[in-house]
Amino acid sequence: MTTNSKTDQNEETSSIQFHEMGLDDRILKAIAKLGWSEPSLIQEKSIPLFLDGKDVLIKARTGSGKTGAFGIPVVQKILSIKEISPEDQKIRALMLAPTKELCTQIFKTMLQLTTKCSRDVKIVDISAQVDISAQKPLLVDLPDVIVATPGRVVQHIKAGTLSLKNLKMLVIDEADLMFSCGYEVDVKEVIKHLPKIYQAALASATLSEDVISLKKLVLHNAVTLKLQESELAPLKQLTHYKYYTEPIDKPAVLYTLLKLGLIRGKSIIFVNSVDKCYRLKLFLEQFKISSCILNSELPAGSRCHAVAQFNQGTYDIIIASDESFLDDPSSDSKRNKDKEFGVSRGIDFQFVSNIINYDFPSSINSYIHRAGRTARGSNQGTVLSFVSVLEAPYMSGVDEYLKESLGSSDSIFKLYTFKMDEMEGFRYRAKDAWKACTKALIREIRLKEIKQEVLNSQKLKGYFEENPKDLKTLRHDRKVKIPKTGNHLANVPDYLVPTSLKSVSGLVKIKRPKRKFKAVNTTNQKYEAKRKNPLASMDLSEFDEVMTKRKRKT
Known part of the structure; x- marks a missing residue:
């Protein structure tokens, strides 16, 4: 050298x-x-x-x-x-x-x-x-x-x-x-x-x-x-928000923000466990909010495909589980995680507008790497963190570190002004939808996903050709009972939206055309429709008698 x-x-x-x-x-x-x-x-x-x-x-x-x-x-x-x-x-x-x-x-x-x-x-x-x-x-x-x-x-x-x-x-x-x-x-x-x-x-x-x-x-x-630069983009380019809430209210807050369009653009939602990835996806699906999942237990091909779909705009929301073993390499995990994977590092997410810390990260490095997914290059970005009482000390540590790093005397976290007390209707909907996403359902969903990956595996293709019975066994798994969702959950009635948010929410009002009513002879209209219908089997002799009597009177 x-x-x-x-x-x-x-x-x-x-x-x-x-x-x-x-x-x-x-x-x-x-x-x-x-x-x-x-x-x-x-x-x-x-x-x-x-x-x-x-x-x-x-x-x-x-x-x-x-x-x-x-x-x-x-x-x-x-x-x-x-x-x-x-x-x-x-x-x-x-x-x-x-x-x-x-x-x-x-x-x-x-x-x-x-x-x-x-x-x-x-x-x-x-x-x-x-x-x-x-x-x-x-x-x-x-x-x-x-x-x-x-x-x-x-x-x-x-x-x-x-x-x-x-x-x-x-x-x-x-x-x-x-x-x-x-x-x-x-x-x-x-x-x-x-x-x-x-x-x-x-x-x-x-x-x-x-x-x-x-x-x-x-x-x-x-x-x-x-270089004399911060580990994150400057505050004029990247804005950090905090919202204090209890863990039980986090699903309702997320659903409300997304459904009212208060969070716009491509977003990455970070959680601290793989199970919560699936639960949050099932929860949002009940409200017709599409998203994709990214975690270390997915095969590399599936992960790359999910990132590609997100970057191409197929999905605007990706739910990612951060890897705790990166903070503590000595910790053992019961599940088979891919060591060559880290969501908050090494993946080129393009044009991300928002990072949502559904679970606040437990380390400063993890927060920095999550926030680094947005405000890349010259693009603007925001980080919104849901902070519970137990997570507040983590946020304080991040705040002190970034204040020194960014050269700020004030807290880098701005308080996100959002009154959940006015959203009781949303809270009621979210509570039932969250309960429907049970552990048993999540386990079945993940098992089905694993079986699908096995079926798609090129390595096992030859094995299944020689052992068709094993393939048949895999294909005959019982159907997963997804929580039934009606279209009413996808729609937000006007009365649920607080007056203070109606002007800023992203809800699109659909104007229905006014009906024009005309005075018509409903009896004649009914019979004429059946006469023109070649599949109608009704006897029209009664209608012919009525019309003959009317002609005689005139």
Whole structure:
């Protein structure tokens, strides 16, 4: 590695643009196509350092452009190598991330950065949990850049399908999650197979003890980029609200805010358990409020599909369970959770307007990572937290930390003014709907979901072809009794909406056209309709007699 004295880059210097960094024209065209008019602060500082061959530790908040900060120089250095020896095809860069979702995000960004030089720079993502032999063809041609989780890299190394002896660059994203996700052993194993000389970069939202430990393992005489910025967007861009409520009233408050349109735009609702994910979804469905679920127990394919649907606008609400094991890696869980998953980290949710903390997070880092899903780039965002008496100490800790971080003397949390006392009709509806979502129902829903995933599994397709009886057994599970919901729950009568909220609620009043009444002979109309109907079997002789008598009178 290039030797360089350890420094902290906190000084303000004159800003430079992408075209002033000595980047290849093909990269500049790709950047323009992405709509990046100018580099973010972290990109402006880190790209020149990485291009100079220095090891870099990047500490910047979520949404600050860290992927571009290391992706752009990696592509540039590979193109420079190809100009000298175009026929020498080798694996030049390895990008590690703790989650499959983040690997997918990095892979997509790298594809976008190489859209004008895709023939010269080949990139593959091997993070998917498929059979090793299925990914072997991807590695035979020695792609320039490999994106993967540490565990997946170790599997390929042991299988003999991957060699890192010619590696030039190593990038580790979300470095503060690597060890807490259980990758400490895997990372150390990967380092054993690296050449003696290589350039490395670590990117992280925080400088935790794990990051410092990883820095000692990977970096040598690194430049530490610790920018003078908060871990969250400034208060003028991201607004934090608090609403004090008891746990029993949280469903009613959420239903009221959503149904009256007081919360608008794409929203992520965070809860603290997987069961509550399903219960909240069933609860909202009774009021015809659509949402999708994201948690660690779903297969990777289902999770990626849910995120894609949310980003595409199929759903405006996603209910996500935060992972407590990220705060306490030593804690054991009875359920089989995917260690390569973290909802509040590593997933690129696009254009999120609101974060709703249905359950207030138990740690400062968790709050920061949740809130970091909104107000990304130059977009505005809000965070609304439901705070019970037991959760108030957690909020106070977050408030004190962020006041210092954001340089505010006042509390960062604004009180959300919403009088639940005026919503007794909504509370009454929500109480019955919440009770209908029982534990037994949730268990049946989750069991049905697991069975459906088994049926959709490509790995089990061959097994079911040989054992059709097992497939038949799976398909003959009993139906789940979803709580019956009438259309009346989806509609909000005008009398339920308080007068003070009628002007600001998002309810759309449907104007029905006025009926125009005409004086008609109902007897004639009735019989004439039946005469014209070819399927009518009624005897019309009585009608003919009546009409004959009328003609005689006239």
